[in-house]
């Protein structure tokens with residue numbers, strides 16, 4: 001389903017000891033006996049998805065679609081990136097049909113929030129506020145403004161336009177949601193933010209955007225099954241994890257996720273969070289970076305070709321596209337592009353990939369290439385599950401707990417102290 005190739009060959013990677021190490025990781029992980037096992041709920045979430053919950057998500061999405069022009073998704077990190085990654089990968093660039101999905105609470109810009117409030121004033125609005133802890137400051141600040149706006153504008157009707165996705169038993173958001181009678185969805189206890197795209201955290205906004213969540217889930221279910229069953233040497237999720245760790249040990253401490261498809265931009269953002277928060281701890285971990293080609297060939301391309309040799313590059317290519325343009329022969333060839341006549345822009349990008357990968361390889365950048373057959377709901381579901389599983393294997397190979405993020409507390413404490421939050 002996902003093809004993986006590697007520029008330097010993998011024959012020496014699969015020693016008897018390595019295969020044994022992977023088998024041990026796999027056994028412990030699927031038995032939920034490994035580090036962070038309290039957060040392994042995502043592993044079989046797609047296949048064990050409760051059909052009533054799926055129906056509830058779809059019906060709620062239909063209600064939101066009927067009553068709104070705009071859905072504002074309030075959340076940060078894992079509470080919004082999964083939905084945004086899927087939505088932006090699958091929606092058209094310009095002519096977006098149906099409900100417009102906007103985001104808030106992923107930063108604290110007064111100008112952004114003010115302009116958002118002005119913009120939505122011309123539209124019918126619903127809100128999906130998402131926070132597993134229910135206490136994260138950035139979304140809480142945005143929600144305070146948007147809740148006040150909704151109550152002023154809609155009165156009692158506001159509570160039927162606000163949807164809360166949070167913990168089942170605790171947190172300030174749960175208290176507010178109960179008090180106001182908002183429709184609620186639960187973030188499962190055993191699923192962390194960055195692994196939550198296939199729970200209501202991701203699926204409700206994705207469904208509101210008009211994307212078929214059954215197909216997204218079906219892709220994830222197929223990935224869950226295939227990537228469990230496939231032997232190590234044929235399993236792209238395990239091979240990707242193995243290669244990353246092999247390269248890391250060889251001093252390649254930066255991974256650049258490169259793509260020629262602009263719609264993958266938020267999948268790159270989601271991937272950075274997934275791998276960065278899962279592996280960057282205990283003084284270890286690959287720094288995940290991303291570039292969008294060919295745009296960044298005219299900016300970071302120089303560094304990648306010729307700068308410090310502590311990086312490797314992972315391309316994500318999409319094999320087949322629905323929409324494309326073909327270069328044509330112009331009457332006058334003043335721009336000297338007639339040599340491209342008959343070539344589609346997708347084919348141009350395939351050549352651009354080949355040329356770029358070869359150049360970077362010649363510049364001593366190891367190249368991993370992942371190929372996704374198509375950019376559609378099913379394959380995006382497959383892809384995101386693939387990355388989550390690979391990240392878990394990779395974190396365990398690195399000997400870290402891939403499911404905690406103790407490091408993100410340090411900046412919060414400082415901000416709270418500076419803002420004189422009671423108790424700090």
Ligand code: PA5
Nearest residue numbers: 077078079131132133136193194
């Ligand atoms: O992946 C994670 O756990 C984090 O990125 C969280 O999703 C993020 O910090 C938001 O947390 P919460 O959903 O509790 O508001």
